[in-house]
Amino acid sequence: MTRTVVVSGGGTGIGRAVCAAFASEGAQVVAIGRREDVLNRTAKELTERHTAQGGRVRALPADLTLPEEADRVRDELRAVHGTVDVLVNSAGGNVLIGAPEGADEGTAGASWHWTENFRANVLTAVLLTEAVRPVIASPGGRIVMVSSIAAYRGSGAGSYAGAKAALHPYVYDLAAALGPRGVTVNAVAPGYIAQTEFFGLQGHAGARHDLLVSQTHTGRAGVPEDVAGTVQWLCSPSASQVTAQIVQVNGGAERGR
Template sequence: MATPETQRRIVVVSGGGTGIGRAVCAAFAAEGAEVVALGRRAEPLERTAKELTAEHAAAGGSVRALTADLTEPAEAERVRDDLRAAYGRVDVVVNNAGGNVLVGAPEGAADGLAGAAWHWTGNFRSNVLTAVLLTEALRDLLAAPGGRVVLLSSIAAYRGSGAGSYAGAKAALHPYMYDLAADLGPRGVTVNTVAPGYIAETEFFGPDGVADARRRMLVEQAMNRRAGAPADVAETVRWLASPAAGHVTGQIIQVNGGAEKGR
């Protein structure tokens, strides 16, 4: 028999410990959801879970940390088995895990054919496999009707990322989303993608952040002349996962302040 605890929405957020992922966890916890934050690093996950659970306790929301390397099929299966045993279903899956392996890479790491193979493979694993393996592992647990899947892409999928591999990896999520939306649509499950532009206050640009000159350039590309914030993305994800967006599926929503392609 279902208990009041299991009636709360079960929301799974990969890369949930920091940045955009943390903001997504906070947005759902504020609604009273049971959020499971996934990631490879235990320390930021556990800190986020503790802080957000305390912050949103009055709303009935909570965040639980679950460490996993979602580039590995066995780890995605372990997550699936854990969630099945704990909840029996999943209402929302937010595939936020990823990043550019070239950021902070040692000098020369991307040189030559071996370097090209390294960063193309690394960005595919980090940005595509993490989303595909988690989603495929959980697809049979998705609430039907009413389940929601959200993928996190990037403005780079439209205009490149300098070396190509990060942009190519994010672009690969788009046809996967279309196929998945068509497959899950008859079950009443929606699948959408959010493609952010420059988002400040994240770890994407490495421990030193983005240089001031580049930050000014990125802000100037936005029509509203400001940097994005993790909450901008989180609120878009939250809306896509809401009943109000029940007829929105197979869509890519850009969150970039109107930044022009290629500038």
């Protein structure tokens, strides 16, 4: 049976890898994000790559920090697909990356980055999930949030880690609420994942790369496919008894050396 898979933040990085993983198994994938050009390029490339498997990726631009946009996405999904089998909330990021120098200074700066990281990482996941909740396949539906190792050990500025940590109790509550419908809810918490905009696309080099790799037990950086494979498993029949879990994908780095 062909599944309908919805992936927020599907244009790049982990979200793109998740789209590719499901397209490779013949799913009909809907990639959501704010950058229409990036989404369209990803959808075209992945659809062409996985045509033989029957997979298709369609772009659906939306700003998921807005309730009306999340509702519009739900209405379109319902009209085109009827139900959603898998929802992966991968949208997010740390607004302090690339911010002007001094943007986080003082109470005004703190208010800005705490509010914006909450919007980018929590609201995008919560609003899309709550909008799509009525059309999640029951039984058999799967919901996965993308958290971060920062939720366990901090991010250096607080707001990004705090935003990701906020997803964890939401996972627990949602799993309890949707469990009777046969729907599982989990999260993955990646560590250092190279080849993403979050960590930079310049390649495996530099002191920061060496430091982050040294904190792992596996001796390497993660790649988006590591996370996508875990998400794919959580959404498989084999994981039907796995729910309300936060699965870490960080090479053991959360445990430290």
